[in-house]
Amino acid sequence: MSQEQSYQLVGANPSPYSRKLRAILRYRRLPHVWKVGTADTLPELAQVRPKLVPLLRLPGEDQWRTDSTPLAHLLEQRHPGQRSIVPVDPGLAFICHLLEDFADEWVNKPMFHYRWHEDATALWAANWIVRDTLPKAHGQALQQAAKFFHDRQRSRMAMVGCTPANAPVIEASYRRLLALLESEVTAGRYLFGSRPSLADFALYGQLAQLTIDPWPQRVCRELAPGVEAWAITLDDAAGIEGEWQPERAAALREGLLEMVGAEYLPFLAANARALAEGAGEVVVSVRGQEYRQAPVAYQGKCYAEIRRRWAGLSGEAQASLRPLLESTACLKWLVNTN
Numbered sequence: 001m002s003q004e005q006s007y008q009l010v011g012a013n014p015s016p017y018s019r020k021l022r023a024i025l026r027y028r029r030l031p032h033v034w035k036v037g038t039a040d041t042l043p044e045l046a047q048v049r050p051k052l053v054p055l056l057r058l059p060g061e062d063q064w065r066t067d068s069t070p071l072a073h074l075l076e077q078r079h080p081g082q083r084s085i086v087p088v089d090p091g092l093a094f095i096c097h098l099l100e101d102f103a104d105e106w107v108n109k110p111m112f113h114y115r116w117h118e119d120a121t122a123l124w125a126a127n128w129i130v131r132d133t134l135p136k137a138h139g140q141a142l143q144q145a146a147k148f149f150h151d152r153q154r155s156r157m158a159m160v161g162c163t164p165a166n167a168p169v170i171e172a173s174y175r176r177l178l179a180l181l182e183s184e185v186t187a188g189r190y191l192f193g194s195r196p197s198l199a200d201f202a203l204y205g206q207l208a209q210l211t212i213d214p215w216p217q218r219v220c221r222e223l224a225p226g227v228e229a230w231a232i233t234l235d236d237a238a239g240i241e242g243e244w245q246p247e248r249a250a251a252l253r254e255g256l257l258e259m260v261g262a263e264y265l266p267f268l269a270a271n272a273r274a275l276a277e278g279a280g281e282v283v284v285s286v287r288g289q290e291y292r293q294a295p296v297a298y299q300g301k302c303y304a305e306i307r308r309r310w311a312g313l314s315g316e317a318q319a320s321l322r323p324l325l326e327s328t329a330c331l332k333w334l335v336n337t338n
């Protein structure tokens, strides 16, 4: 049994979900040790599967756990009321979950596209990743590892929908997100008030990469310089003392929900249909443009979870959300059967 008194977090700086979870631990003031490495440098990881980061070990436990979303909820259960990141109101908590999922699963597409599509940025990112995660490698070994990682990630682009044919949809989505955030978050707002939520941290995770990788950083600095500053602030938000003030950021949430209704939920529904039918490809129209990729089982679960959360809300909570979800074209994806 581990004797450690603090959380042990294994992650990587170029990993959006690692940055998300570290920022949550920092904001919540939960003592933790951040470790970067692989089984070569951290032998305790040798048997850990799946090989994903972030990995979190609870104080006094031996087991490593994965997946930032359930881990964030586990921290909520273990430390109730201590700088919680889920709004208290059940309707707002639902919106928070929906926007978190959108950030994790849809904003990840611009993150992956802008990191790996263009040669110069792909080379830069591969070097950053191996320098970060292989602290003992140098010289030729480092170069070889960077090339291996670069080639592997680029070969995976189609799997996650980051194809040249989908680029216009993905790039338009990033630009729209930046414009929206620039007009709202630069006024010092988070999605539910002056304190950050789980959805803010999920957006932060992706933006922490998009504002560092050279190509998307250029786009961000040109279109939305305030967003870069916002992301830097959330990296360590331990000093932020804020309130849930949902009315303050209503326009921002509405804008993001419009993106969810026009882009993400149609994709999730088409993905679920393709999975159910055993189809080889998801084909969906996103704002009138065709988007195609292979079905993803994990995102099938994401959609089921969103619908389960919606169905679990009281009639009163559903009624209070209905006008907003209807005007942003989200509602039909939550209530219809596929």
Ligand SMILES: N[C@@H](CCC(=O)N[C@@H](CS)C(=O)NCC(=O)O)C(=O)O
Residues within 6 Å of the ligand: 014, 015, 016, 017, 018, 051, 052, 053, 054, 066, 067, 068, 069, 104
């Ligand atoms: N849903 C997971 C996603 C974790 C994930 O995809 N992690 C990536 C890095 S950002 C990874 O470890 N990939 C393994 C690899 O590329 O070998 C979470 O929220 O933690």
